[in-house]
Amino acid sequence: MAVKKQATKKAAAKKAPASKAVAKSSAAKKAAPSKAAAKKVTAKKTAPGKAAAKKAPAKRSTGFTAEERAAMRERAGETKSASGEREVLAKIAEMPSPDRSMAKRFHAIVMAAAPDLSPRTWYGMPAYAKAGDIICFFQNKQKFKSRYATFGFNDGATLDDGVMWPTSYALTEMTPAAEKTIAGLVKKAAR
Numbered sequence: 001m002a003v004k005k006q007a008t009k010k011a012a013a014k015k016a017p018a019s020k021a022v023a024k025s026s027a028a029k030k031a032a033p034s035k036a037a038a039k040k041v042t043a044k045k046t047a048p049g050k051a052a053a054k055k056a057p058a059k060r061s062t063g064f065t066a067e068e069r070a071a072m073r074e075r076a077g078e079t080k081s082a083s084g085e086r087e088v089l090a091k092i093a094e095m096p097s098p099d100r101s102m103a104k105r106f107h108a109i110v111m112a113a114a115p116d117l118s119p120r121t122w123y124g125m126p127a128y129a130k131a132g133d134i135i136c137f138f139q140n141k142q143k144f145k146s147r148y149a150t151f152g153f154n155d156g157a158t159l160d161d162g163v164m165w166p167t168s169y170a171l172t173e174m175t176p177a178a179e180k181t182i183a184g185l186v187k188k189a190a191r
Contacts, residue, residue, distance in 0.1 A: 065144075067143065071124050071143070075124070085119040088107065091121055092107060095142070096142055102140075103138050106171075106174070106182065109182050113182075113183040113184075114135075116130065117129060125138060125139050130156060130190055135156050135157050135189050135190055136151065136186060137151075137154070139151075148170040150169065150170060151171050152167060152168035152169070
């Protein structure tokens with residue numbers, strides 16, 4: 001009988017820490033107010049008749065500029081229509097004076113250097129594609145209010161030269177040297 005009492009005491013001693021932990025955790029739950037209760041407490045702290053101070057609305061992100069949004073709208077329209085040389089020439093005709101003449105010359109150079117490229121518009125800019133992928137494009141300086149026109153390439157262009165190479169060029173004037181460079185780059189890109 002004495003052995004039985006000792007075994008019962010040992011079993012009770014082993015169970016006690018677990019029951020104390022349960023008791024502690026339930027006591028902690030009772031002591032910590034819920035989130036809803038915390039809101040009620042803060043609401044009660046404000047004086048009667050006075051509204052609780054509201055947080056100022058977060059500043060709205062400026063996001064895209066008006067020019068970028070217009071370019072995205074143009075791109076959405078382009079995906080719905082099969083744009084070709086007629087649309088490219090229409091976009092060039094819409095350009096302001098100095099860029100219009102550069103874009104006309106650029107178009108002629110690209111079509112002569114790589115006749116297999118298909119002219120089309122891309123984000124409202126003259127662009128030239130191979131198998132549906134844009135290879136190169138002309139961006140007039142007014143498009144995004146920059147200080148120069150841009151002649152650029154996309155991923156499909158095969159201009160790889162080591163571990164680093166340029167993908168766009170600033171154009172301020174269409175000179176014979178610039179024309180020669182553009183023709184060489186377009187030929188290489190369209191391979």
